[in-house]
Amino acid sequence: xxxxxxxxxxxxxxxxxxxxxxxxxxxxxxxxxxxxxxxxxxxxxxxxxxxxxxxxxxxxxxxxxxxxxxxxxx
Numbered sequence: 001x002x003x004x005x006x007x008x009x010x011x012x013x014x015x016x017x018x019x020x021x022x023x024x025x026x027x028x029x030x031x032x033x034x035x036x037x038x039x040x041x042x043x044x045x046x047x048x049x050x051x052x053x054x055x056x057x058x059x060x061x062x063x064x065x066x067x068x069x070x071x072x073x074x
Contacts, residue, residue, distance in 0.1 A: 026050050 005012055029050060037046050059068045 022054065026054060029053070 026047075035043050035046055037043055056068065059071070063071065
């Protein structure tokens with residue numbers, strides 16, 4: 001992996017800009033405890049809910065609450 005990154009360092013820059021902040025935000029929302037549930041299906045559900053909350057919060061910031069309601073109703 002390091003050889004691939006050394007060959008194309010710009011990939012790391014793009015990834016940090018587009019992906020890493022999402023995981024950083026989710027980690028801060030979840031707090032210091034890693035996850036509240038155990039077993040893979042429950043952990044998937046917990047992470048899915050956190051991602052849904054992140055996406056909804058972002059959509060409200062971009063379109064406003066009324067815009068989100070209209071988009072969901074459409």
